[in-house]
Amino acid sequence: MSLTRREFVFLGAAGGAAAAAGVILPVGLSWDRDEDGEVTALVLQYPEVVVGSYLELEIGTPSTFEYPAPGQPNVLARLGMPAEHGIGPEEDLVAFSSLCTHMGCPVTEFQSDEGVLGPCPCHFTSFDLAHDGQPAIGQATQRLPRVLLRLDGDEIVATGLRRHVYGYADNLQGVGVELLQSS
Amino acid sequence: MTTPTTTVPIPPVGAVEHTTCCEYCPVACGYRVYTWPLGTSGGMTAAENALGRDLPLGPLAGGWISENMHTVVEVGGERQNCVVLPDPDADVVNVAGSHSVRGGALAQKLFRVDGPTADRLLTPQLRVNGNLVPIPWDTALDLVARLSLTTIERYGELAWGMKCYSYEFLENTYAATKLALASIGTPNYSPHHAPAEGDDVPGLSDAGIDAFSAAFVDDRAAEVLFIAGSDPYETKSVRFTDWQVAGGAKIVYVDPRRTFTADYAERGGGLHLQLRPGTDTCLYNALVLLILENGWEDREFVESLATRAELDAESKWRRVEYGRTRDELLGYLRSDADFTPEGAEKVSGVPASKIRQAAELLSGGAGPQPLTSVLFEKGVYWTHNYENTAAIANLGIVLGASGREGRATSRMGGHQRGGQKAASYPLDKSPHSVDGHPVEMDTERWLVEGNTRFRWVVGTNWISAMAGTGNLRRRVHELTHMGPQVTSTDPATALAQLTARMDAGGMVLVHQEIYANESTAFADIVLPAATWGEEDFTRANAERRLRLYQGFMDAPGESRPDWQIFAEVGQRMGFDGFDWADSNAVFEESAKRSSGSRKDYSALVELAQAQGRRAHDFLGDLGTTGLQAPLRIEGGELIETVRLHEDLRFKSGSGKANFVMPDWSRVRDRNEVLSPRTDKGEVWVLNGRVNALWNNLSDFSRRPLAAERWPMNPLEVNPADALDWGLEAGDLVSVECDDVLDQIGGTGPGGFTAVVYPTDIVPRGVTYTYFLFPGSAANNVTPADTSLQPLSLRYPFKLGRGRLRRLGVSGAVAGMSFASRNRAPGGVTDHDHATDHDQ
Incomplete structure (x- = not known):
């Protein structure tokens, strides 16, 4: 089955009746309800996914994970310095999409002394992860x-994304479809 | 907690599409603009969107719409979605949709009634009882015309001055100069970037070489690039990444700062020549001497240069006096020990070994000669203007870097090329001269001396953009507060009061702009201009590529395009030839004056007219590709020019190139005057661009991404200096100089504030700041005395000096990154923590 987002939302709307019956939805989907709690549509939402272990993540040595869909690369790092929106005891745990928001090249170089991801190999943008992914130059x-991110004990859980991922007009394009296919 | 998805609207099939080019740097990447009704969006498949692309897109695909590429504008009075997208189908300049951070977010520049750009100037205004109040266009235009006529009648045309951007589209600069130079005939006219009309790179011109001779394909074809006084990654980004880097040339990079480009050059097998500020002439002389002494020059090319007899026969006095033959130049270079590698090391701080390596790399040494290009910009010519441009021209000549693929000597450009004069500059009326030869009027000196009674400032934050800002501001305040102030919106009363001010020796100031800035604070009359995207305009880029910049949205409020404002005033002053129907009519008329110039587009207009078409439409059909000038017609076809001097003919009477006297002794004397005085605790205060910002930040202070990155003016300080001076990242400092050289040979205090950005980009003893940050212009500490450089009347903008005083911690920079900005790919190396020398 192959669905566009538009078709998928349509399917969701058609499934409204089932929602009231308390159908359990796969991760990534939810019912949009009005003020009275009545279901109005099936909408996409970010899945919650365990993406790493806090104890195993070394300061200055990032790990990678794919989120929200397979093939969408991200970097997870403890910067060793307090970061804007950082979580954890040291407020230094952050994760970002590692697709350059210039032209989409995967950024893999990490400068641990400054918590900087970059330069991107294509056009050399560097992103300051301690300052909410602000381009330092580029x-x-x-x-x-x-x-x-959320910490559940030792588990690092991804719960969503802020801002717009390279290549997408909708960050969750395809996500619901794949989840629906697998459910 | 659930998090909704993030989306950006996609232009649907049927969205209205226009083409344009970036507003900012001289590369001028091509863009596509889509507008369509609110509440609709295209789909994710190629068949469902106007991009004709399936989403999601892969790396380097082009066509992705980032959050900052979308906005909402008004089209025909209706609010619409608008996407300004780097043209994914571009086949020149920014091939496949490459772009810089500046152009990429052009959408954020556009007027949006509910956004940060809502404070555009929307109506004409008159200062009444100290406040700017809205007035009708008729009143404003009548006042400007009547005040102009009165000025000329009572004080002559030299008292009527215009300060106008040199680049903001061919139609506008043509109309401005038709009024100022052709109709009024005043020499009191100067561009946004200099106190006088005239040549920015006189040394290069006196060598016979056109300042924009290169094409971007030459950058890619070159095997070695000599890049001086410009950081192309920060300032001409796509030219660097997509042409210079893409070509794989080894880069010899000359800059007092170890920038990203410097790091990139050295990691790629090139060199960074980290010279002390103000020592370019000596360094280039040393390179030329090494190449000539070793016989590494392009002999055939050097042998083709003008002889002494041919130089003496030239009609330009400067070329006769400063033109040099090979033997004459060699004699001079051998006469000064500063030009030996060891001598030049002592002067410039660049190790002699590096100077030798550079000479060998550039010329090929004893081996085959590589394709070498010599490229430069303001760090070279806004310091020691004549001598540096002469010395770098000489370097280009010994390398034979001219007129052949991969071999050019050229400026890289500061702005795009949008100047087209309607008449020659009236040099014979200029009150200024050098050695008995007339030179263009130093309009700032003239104004500060009290000779300008009426000044019309067009599209520039003039006072902050000129050197010696502090003194200029004080003087403008005096001149605009001399005699009466306007106390009524009644036009007759206002006219009488402003005329009385001129009679009292004061000055009336008109400011034509898109936003109010520091110069508007002194304006008596404000005229709101329409700009990029709001009217059809044309302009060329740094490789002389001419394209139509289409209008696609409503101009805000009552704003009008500049050409129309000049036309209205011209007509009200009683001049003929200002009755253009539209901007295309101005463009077509201007073509004749472009004839013979590097951006000659007369053939384009001729061909369009022969086909019964509007020239704008003809050019518009060529989209973001446009045409590379100069253009000519052969067999009914339009022929473009990739590079200049391809016939190895140069801009001189003989058609030959020549060396030019690179007089180091003059530079040495000037450096004595300009250098920081250690007994006063001064350091160099250099200035220039930062890649995420542009000019006076009129657009960029209103862009969230740029304003968050640079909430305040940064001052780069070497970490070791910061430690010594007790400064940390984010500290607010005052940069002060007690005796900045002013416009009339005196001195006065100047200063600005900035936040400390510790970085090894700058060596010890050297600081660097953004050149035109609102409210803290670097020009408050740059010298404005043109008698230092009488040959060309250019300011040494880059050579500021001052001492630093810590004011405290700045609270405004909490979210600002202080990360390194000069690390090229490949990981941290020793270079990241060391410089060749401390100043």
Whole structure:
């Protein structure tokens, strides 16, 4: 089955009746309800996914994970310095999309002394992860998308994304479809 | 907690599409603009959107719409979605949709009634009882015309002055100069960037070489690039990444700062020649001497240069006096020990070994000669203007860097090329001269001396953009507060009061702008201008590529395009030839005056007219590709020019190039005057661009991404200096100089404030700041005395000096990154923590 987002939302709306019956939805989907709690549509939302272990993540040595869909690379790092929107005991745990917001090249170089991701190998943008993915220098026209994180004990859980991921007009394009296919 | 998805509207099939080019740097990347009704969006498949692309897109695909590429504008009075997208189908300049951070977010520049750009100037205004109040266009235009006529009648045309951007589209500069130079005939006219009309790179011109001779394909074809006085990554980004880097040339980079480009050059097998500020002439002389002494020059090319007899026969006095043959130049270079590698090391701080390596790399040494280009910009010519441009021209000549693929000597450009004069500058009327030869009027000196009674400032934050800002501001305040102030909106009363001010020796100031800035604070009359995207305009880029910049949205409020304002005033003053129907009519008329110039577009207009078409439409059909000038017609076809001097003919009477006297002794004397005085605790205060910002920040202070990155003016300080001076990242400092050289040979205090950005980009003893940050212009500490450089009347803008005083911690920079900005790919190296020398 292959669905466009438009078709998928349509399917969701048609499934409204099932919602009231308390159908359990797969991760990534939710019912949009009005003020009275009545279901109005099936909408996409970010899935919650465990993306790492806090104890295993070394300061200055980032790990990577794919989120919200397979093939969308992100970097997870403890910067060793308090970061804007950083979580954890040291407020230094952050995660960002690692697709450059200039032209989409994967950024892999990490400068641990400054908590900087970059320069991107294509056009050399560097992103300051301690300052919410702000481009320190370079050609990107927006900050890196920040992955929203929660700590569940040792588990690092991704719960969503702020800002717009390179290549997408809708960050969750395809996500619901794949989840629907697998459910 | 659930988090909704993030989306950006996609232009649907049927969205209205226009083409334009970036407003900012001289590369001028091509853009596509889509407008369509609110509440609709295209789909994710190629068949469902106007981009004709399936989403999501892969790396380097082009066509992705970032959050800052979308906005909401008014089209025909209706609010619409608007996307300004780097043209993913571009086949020149920014091939496949490459872009810089500046152009990439052009959408954020556009007027949006509910956004940060809502404070555009919307109506004409008159200062009444100290406040600017809205007045009708008729009143404003009548006042400007009548005050102009009165000025000329009572005080002559030299008292009527215009300060106008040199670049903001061919139609506007043509109309401005038709009024100022052709109709009024005043020499009191100067561009936004200099106190006088005239040549920015006189040394290069006296060598016979056109300042914009290169094409971007030459950057890619070159095997070695000599890049001086410009950081192309920060200032001409796509030219660097997509042409210079893409070509794989080894880069010899000359800059007192170890910038990103410097790091990139050295990691790629090139060199960074980290010279002391103000020592370019000596360094280039040393390179030329090494190349000539070793016989590494392009002999054939050097042998083709003008002889002494040919130089003496030249009609330009400067070329006769300063033109040099090979033997004459060699004699001079051998006469001064400063030009030996060891001598030049002592002067410039660049190790002699590096100077030798550079000479060998550039010329090929004893091996085959590589394709070498010599590229430069303001760090070279806004310091020691004549001598540096002469010395770098000589370097280009010994390397044979001219007129051949991969071999050019050229400016890289500061702005795009949007100047087209309607008449020659009336040099014979200029009150200023050098050695008995007339030179263009130093309009700032003339004004400060009290000779300008009426000044019309067009599209520039003039006072902060000129050197010696502090003194200029004090003087403008005096001149505009001399005699009566306007106390009524009644036009007759206002006219009488402003005329009485001129009679009292004061000055009336008109400011034509898109936003109010520091110069508007002194304006008596404000005229709101329409700009990029709001009217059809044309302009060329740094490789002489001419394109139509289409209007696609409503101009805000009552704003009008500049050409129309000049036309209205011209007609009200009683001049003929200001009755253009539209901007295309101005463009077509201007073509004749472009004839013979580097951006000659007369053939384009001729061909369009022969086909019964509007020239704008003809050019518009060529989209973001446009045409590379000069243009000519052969067999009914329009022929473009990739590079200049391809016939190895140069801009001189003989058609030959020549060396030019690179007089180091003059520079040495000037450096004595300009250098920081250690007994006063001064350091160099250099200035220039930062890649995420542009000019006076009229657009960029209103862009969230740029304003968050640079909430205040940064001052780069070497970390070791910061430690010594007790400064930390984010500290607010005052940069002060007690005796900045002013416009009339005196001195006065000047200063600005900035936040400390510790970085090894600058060596010890050197600081660097953004050149034109609102409210803290670097020009408050740059010298404005043109008698230092009488040959060309250019300010040494880059050579400021001052001492630093810590004011405290700045609270405004909490979210600002202080990360390194000069690390090229490949990881941290020793270079990141060391410089060749301390100043």
